[in-house]
Amino acid sequence: MKYLIDNFSEIMGFTKTHLYLALVPLALGLVIAIPVGALVRQVSWLRRVTVTVSSLAYTVPSLALFVIIPPLAGISTIDPMNVIIALTVYSTALLVIAVPTALDSVPANVIDAADAVGFGPLRRTLTVDMPLAVPVFVSSLRVVVVSNIAMVSVGALIGVGGLGKLFTQGYQRDYPDEIIAGIIVTLALALIFDRLVYALGRWSTPWARADARASKAKGATA
Secondary structure (H helix, E strand, C coil), X not given: CHHHHHCHHHHHHHHHHHHHHHHHHHHHHHHHHHHHHHHHCCCHHHHHHHHHHHHHHHHCCHHHHXXXXXXXXXXXXXXXXXXXXXXXHHHHHHHHHHXXXXXXXXXXXXXXXXXXXXXXXXXXXXXXXXXXXXXXXXXXXXXXXXXXXXXXXXXXXXXXXXXXXXXXXXXXXXXXXXXXXXXXXXXXXXXXXXXXXXXXXXXXXXXXXXXXXXXXXXXXXX
């Protein structure tokens, strides 16, 4: 704790960079994965191919991606875009699998009712399927947020900023306090953003909270 207090301003600078490198790929992954996931769900063979490709992409070691991306993207190895692109690949790989799974959780009778009142596929997906799929989707989103926050630290091995610098500097200086400080702040960020995503999911699904209260009240009455 003494190291955290004495070096608060430096650690805050690392933290801001860390969050930028973790959250921008998450946003890009959502933009890509939600429409793609909704589309591939409609075609069974395409969904299987997407799951296979996404699973393979996620198994590629991050350091390998940091080496492969720069020559393909025409950027420097130490360019922050290197980490952003790599984590966007990982985020998209997980989310494009999560979207169809979440949409599968929508009750069939709700889908039939929406179709019966004249909702087209796009309108039904946007206004019925996606909102009802939020509780399941949020579970996967929490995993992606925590994974991104953890994996940004690897970027320090190629010279990209973030809390990972506390690990590399602490190792080079043989200074465990610096490493422990990096672990504490990284864990704190992961916990905070995990709870934020959970809270956002709860806030965006008031009907789920109402159902939970009704079930609890029914159980208490019984």
